[in-house]
Amino acid sequence: MPAAIAPLLVLLSCALAFPISVGAQLVADSAAIRATASDYIEGWYAGDAVRMERALHPHLAKRFVESRADGGVQLTETTALELVQQVRSGGGSDTPESARRTDVRILDIFQDVASVRVDAHGWIDYMHLAKFGDDWRIVNVLWEIRRPSR
16 A cells, blocks of 8 residues: 555544444433433422423523413513422422323534424423533423414
């Protein structure tokens, strides 16, 4: 083998290996993101505060844009602690098994942040997750109640 070809083969081998490792990391992150979102929604339905708490960053902000009777709108916010307490009090455990929806769709992943949509029984959650060390945590949720078709 000519001496000039050997360095090219090494360079080509490195170039081919990089996308494989990036792809493997993306697969691992996708699985962890999906597991975090599942802990959130399944923890809600099961009344499992441990699962819910595991999914949330302590500084979570969960927000809901709510129409008021006077025609105005207001922003309602729930903290991580309040959400965990709601789950400890039963969460969505009164939702019949047949009505529970736990559809998780990863919308985007960029490095150590991700956007996820969770389709639940009576609402949709749009979430932002961030990676802290090896763990993915939900830091923001904006949700909307499903309204009847108009």
